[in-house]
Amino acid sequence: MRIMAIDYGDARTGVAISDATGLLAGFTTVIHSRRAEQVARDLARPVREHRGGELARGFPRNMDGSEGPRAELYRAFAGQVEEACGLKPVLWDERRTTVEAHNILHASGKKMKNHKKTVDAVAATLILEGYLTFKRARS
Numbered sequence: 001m002r003i004m005a006i007d008y009g010d011a012r013t014g015v016a017i018s019d020a021t022g023l024l025a026g027f028t029t030v031i032h033s034r035r036a037e038q039v040a041r042d043l044a045r046p047v048r049e050h051r052g053g054e055l056a057r058g059f060p061r062n063m064d065g066s067e068g069p070r071a072e073l074y075r076a077f078a079g080q081v082e083e084a085c086g087l088k089p090v091l092w093d094e095r096r097t098t099v100e101a102h103n104i105l106h107a108s109g110k111k112m113k114n115h116k117k118t119v120d121a122v123a124a125t126l127i128l129e130g131y132l133t134f135k136r137a138r139s
Helices: 038-049 071-085 097-107 113-136
Strands: 002-007 013-018 025-032 052-059 090-093
Touching: 002 038, 002 071, 002 090, 002 113, 013 038, 013 113, 025 038, 025 113, 038 071, 038 097, 052 113, 090 113, 097 113
Parallel strands: 002 052, 052 090
Antiparallel strands: 002 013, 013 025
16 A cells, blocks of 8 residues: 655645555655645656555754644645545644655755755655654564
């Protein structure tokens, strides 16, 4: 079963999809939209095309583990995603994923001005990898 992860942002949303076994991160893409309802509709396409069976959504938490200021917005968006995709998203802690994504891109030699194009997909991959690791540890 393929598992999909989403890094929802104001202007771009990163998407990462696992391989068919649900063990490794594979395909990534970025959805360019500022409108939550459009992003939710656009997410339905890769769910269908890649036959996604599970969905992990980055969820903002503060460093102390409490919910961040955008938590309610993200909960509402999770409802829109569920309606559009037919999958109930698992809200997954996304603390430091964007910072780590920038570090990965910088370490690979990408210039900061070029990070914008791919940082959301890398952050979604980090969310997916964390979620896949969690699932493996539980089984």
